Amino acid sequence: xxxxxxxAARRTVPVALGERGYPIEIGIGTLARAGAAIAERTxxxxxxxxxxxxxxxxxxxxxxxSLREAGVRGTRVLVPDGDASKSLRQAARLYEALLDAxxxxxxxxxxxxxxMVGDLAGFAAATYLRGVAFVQVPTTILAMVDASIGGKVGxxxxxxxxxxxxxxxxxxxxxxxxxxxxxxxxxxAAGLAEVVKAGAILDADFFAFLEREAxxxxxxxxxxLLPAIERACAIKADVVARDERESGLRMLLNFGxxxxxxxxxxxxxxxxxHGEAVAIGMAFAAxxxxxxxxxxxxxxxxxxxxxxxxxxxxxxxxxxxxxYLSALRVDKKRTDARIRFVALRGIGRAETVPLQPAEIxxxxxxxxxxxxxxxxxxxx
Amino acid sequence: xxxxxxxAARRTVPVALGERGYPIEIGIGTLARAGAAIAERTxxxxxxxxxxxxxxxxxxxxxxxSLREAGVRGTRVLVPDGDASKSLRQAARLYEALLDAxxxxxxxxxxxxxxMVGDLAGFAAATYLRGVAFVQVPTTILAMVDASIGGKVGxxxxxxxxxxxxxxxxxxxxxxxxxxxxxxxxxxAAGLAEVVKAGAILDADFFAFLEREAxxxxxxxxxxLLPAIERACAIKADVVARDERESGLRMLLNFGxxxxxxxxxxxxxxxxxHGEAVAIGMAFAAxxxxxxxxxxxxxxxxxxxxxxxxxxxxxxxxxxxxxYLSALRVDKKRTDARIRFVALRGIGRAETVPLQPAEIxxxxxxxxxxxxxxxxxxxx
Numbered sequence: 001x002x003x004x005x006x007x008a009a010r011r012t013v014p015v016a017l018g019e020r021g022y023p024i025e026i027g028i029g030t031l032a033r034a035g036a037a038i039a040e041r042t043x044x045x046x047x048x049x050x051x052x053x054x055x056x057x058x059x060x061x062x063x064x065x066s067l068r069e070a071g072v073r074g075t076r077v078l079v080p081d082g083d084a085s086k087s088l089r090q091a092a093r094l095y096e097a098l099l100d101a102x103x104x105x106x107x108x109x110x111x112x113x114x115x116m117v118g119d120l121a122g123f124a125a126a127t128y129l130r131g132v133a134f135v136q137v138p139t140t141i142l143a144m145v146d147a148s149i150g151g152k153v154g155x156x157x158x159x160x161x162x163x164x165x166x167x168x169x170x171x172x173x174x175x176x177x178x179x180x181x182x183x184x185x186x187x188x189a190a191g192l193a194e195v196v197k198a199g200a201i202l203d204a205d206f207f208a209f210l211e212r213e214a215x216x217x218x219x220x221x222x223x224x225l226l227p228a229i230e231r232a233c234a235i236k237a238d239v240v241a242r243d244e245r246e247s248g249l250r251m252l253l254n255f256g257x258x259x260x261x262x263x264x265x266x267x268x269x270x271x272x273x274h275g276e277a278v279a280i281g282m283a284f285a286a287x288x289x290x291x292x293x294x295x296x297x298x299x300x301x302x303x304x305x306x307x308x309x310x311x312x313x314x315x316x317x318x319x320x321x322x323x324y325l326s327a328l329r330v331d332k333k334r335t336d337a338r339i340r341f342v343a344l345r346g347i348g349r350a351e352t353v354p355l356q357p358a359e360i361x362x363x364x365x366x367x368x369x370x371x372x373x374x375x376x377x378x379x380x
Numbered sequence: 381x382x383x384x385x386x387x388a389a390r391r392t393v394p395v396a397l398g399e400r401g402y403p404i405e406i407g408i409g410t411l412a413r414a415g416a417a418i419a420e421r422t423x424x425x426x427x428x429x430x431x432x433x434x435x436x437x438x439x440x441x442x443x444x445x446s447l448r449e450a451g452v453r454g455t456r457v458l459v460p461d462g463d464a465s466k467s468l469r470q471a472a473r474l475y476e477a478l479l480d481a482x483x484x485x486x487x488x489x490x491x492x493x494x495x496m497v498g499d500l501a502g503f504a505a506a507t508y509l510r511g512v513a514f515v516q517v518p519t520t521i522l523a524m525v526d527a528s529i530g531g532k533v534g535x536x537x538x539x540x541x542x543x544x545x546x547x548x549x550x551x552x553x554x555x556x557x558x559x560x561x562x563x564x565x566x567x568x569a570a571g572l573a574e575v576v577k578a579g580a581i582l583d584a585d586f587f588a589f590l591e592r593e594a595x596x597x598x599x600x601x602x603x604x605l606l607p608a609i610e611r612a613c614a615i616k617a618d619v620v621a622r623d624e625r626e627s628g629l630r631m632l633l634n635f636g637x638x639x640x641x642x643x644x645x646x647x648x649x650x651x652x653x654h655g656e657a658v659a660i661g662m663a664f665a666a667x668x669x670x671x672x673x674x675x676x677x678x679x680x681x682x683x684x685x686x687x688x689x690x691x692x693x694x695x696x697x698x699x700x701x702x703x704y705l706s707a708l709r710v711d712k713k714r715t716d717a718r719i720r721f722v723a724l725r726g727i728g729r730a731e732t733v734p735l736q737p738a739e740i741x742x743x744x745x746x747x748x749x750x751x752x753x754x755x756x757x758x759x760x
Contacts, residue, residue, distance in 0.1 A: 012572065036677075092468055092537075127545060128544060130532065166510055166546060167511070
């Protein structure tokens with residue numbers, strides 16, 4: 001991102017949820033103005049900023065100063081980095097921190113960081129005093145376009161991810177794209193998997209834009225990055241506005257996630273990022289969509305080509321088919337034996353198809369490496 | 381309650397909350413039909429029934445049988461009796477029990493017991509998989525008329541009551557008045573404090589009914605009990621329907637609770653029941669209302685006379701005034717230095733008045749016993 005970026009380059013994406021609606025404010029180098037926006041949106045006089053050490057070191061001083069200048073007394077609370085912090089134990093620590101800060105119903109919880117921080121801090125905000133105001137300041141692409149929109153907050157249990165949570169909409173999402181400069185390239189790419197997903201399921205024009213601009217987006221060139229983040233946010237915001245409680249349309253956002261979740265679980269969430277697993281899951285789902293006669297030949301190839309240019313993997317890790325099948329069966333989105341598998345009708349058009357795990361993953365589909373019988377990571 | 385009670389005596393109180401609305405079904409000897417009603421309202425095929433040992437021993441077999449007969453696979457989970465079970469630790473145990481029962485988004489959590497069970501089970505239901513269906517089968521008067529209406533669920537933290545929670549409306553409240561037969565007389569009386577409250581703040585006719593029928597209600601005579609429970613539920617349901625998120629009108633339900641909470645806290649929640657503390661708080665608030673020139677002389681006397689006939693205390697325990705004042709200051713309903721104190725304009729008419737703790741409790745008000753300087757229980 002160049003130093004000469006137009007500081008006036010700002011976009012607002014509204015999330016239309018009636019009285020729970022809120023704006024996503026996207027800009028470059030705007031962190032120092034976050035405090036004023038938070039004060040205006042929430043009327044809070046007290047803020048508890050939740051972050052992880054590495055992010056807090058870079059960005060918490062600016063955020064806390066901007067809060068102070070806006071008349072908001074801010075307190076910083078750190079949780080350890082890593083998904084293990086998305087726990088009831090860390091939620092209990094946040095409640096204690098909120099009490100220490102004398103946070104009341106007029107206070108705000110601010111999540112500064114990636115998806116884990118947003119989910120955990122949002123869960124604390126959803127449940128402390130039966131719900132206090134919540135603001136997201138996401139610092140990863142994944143959190144900007146995915147985790148910070150839709151109101152899903154929660155923690156993991158030892159026996160599974162996201163098993164405890166709530167729907168709690170933020171009052172404001174404040175995105176400063178300059179915070180992405182410190183994000184490792186691999187995490188940038190993984191976040192872009194969800195950007196690609198938005199185009200693949202609902203917006204062929206946006207997908208074509210990404211095909212033209214993939215390298216510039218990955219390099220964080222503001223002229224490509226700003227519209228890419230804006231459009232990805234707008235697509236998700238539109239889906240969430242039309243289906244807040246995930247009864248129908250919102251299922252489409254699970255494109256690539258059925259196999260993706262299985263891959264993450266079988267890898268014990270080690271060595272693979274969420275966006276990488278989703279990239280593999282999307283490529284797989286697109287190929288299955290072609291094989292089922294739903295999508296025209298070439299659909300999967302276009303998707304794989306774009307993911308490849310972003311440095312994302314598309315080939316499933318070679319776990320045993322039986323391991324994949326049992327991982328699919330424990331996916332919590334199942335309400336009966338069938339899984340609502342998200343298939344493509346073409347680039348920009350998705351739909352759900354109820355399938356048995358064995359129909360999603362017929363024998364012989366995973367290729368030679370799968371046949372070689374690599375076992376799940378945890379069994380070593 | 382006589383064996384010859386008309387089994388057809390049934391009342392339905394609707395709680396009008398739009399798509400979150402639900403019925404309160406009140407009857408006598410109706411527990412064996414709860415399962416069919418739960419199945420019909422929730423369409424669940426799996427139920428986790430949360431209770432305490434003493435209540436489960438009496439009523440869980442009938443409830444589980446009725447669920448089974450309605451095609452619902454029910455599992456029983458017990459938590460220890462007592463308010464200490466309203467904790468994150470017990471909530472975590474319920475999540476494990478829900479996973480053990482393979483509860484999914486189509487399952488229902490059923491609270492069988494008093495307010496603690498409802499609050500804890502409701503919190504688990506509100507947060508497990510970001511919210512599953514919840515049904516209350518209250519077995520105390522307090523839970524029937526108060527805890528089971530309004531959607532407030534939650535747990536305590538070590539540093540305070542109800543500091544973590546959510547608003548999660550039940551799909552159904554199933555009240556079988558026959559379950560009150562096993563309730564100790566002292567707990568019956570304590571529950572009736574909230575029934576009296578409903579009349580005192582919003583319904584002078586109902587208050588007069590209670591003045592006529594106090595002894596029969598306390599004796600659980602169905603002809604007096606059924607209309608009393610029905611009317612108390614209807615009053616609270618109406619308040620909740622008009623103010624679901626507790627922004628204004630609902631504050632009136634805190635009548636008697638400002639001092640009541642302080643008394644409970646200073647007693648360390650030992651030796652005094654919630655309803656007893658509320659009775660004392662209501663009598664105090666009525667006297668203060670007269671002293672402030674808000675209510676006509678005689679208002680407090682009428683209220684105290686009714687509470688006395690129900691065997692409820694009306695004199696504040698003799699803690700130091702300074703202890704009372706600091707307990708008032710930590711009440712979580714405060715959003716600034718002032719407390720929204722609920723005063724009476726007369727029987728059946730309440731309003732909130734913003735007061736400083738020292739205005740609520742002027743020096744010299746608590747009488748000789750307070751002047752004697754009994755210290756809070758925990759300081760011994």
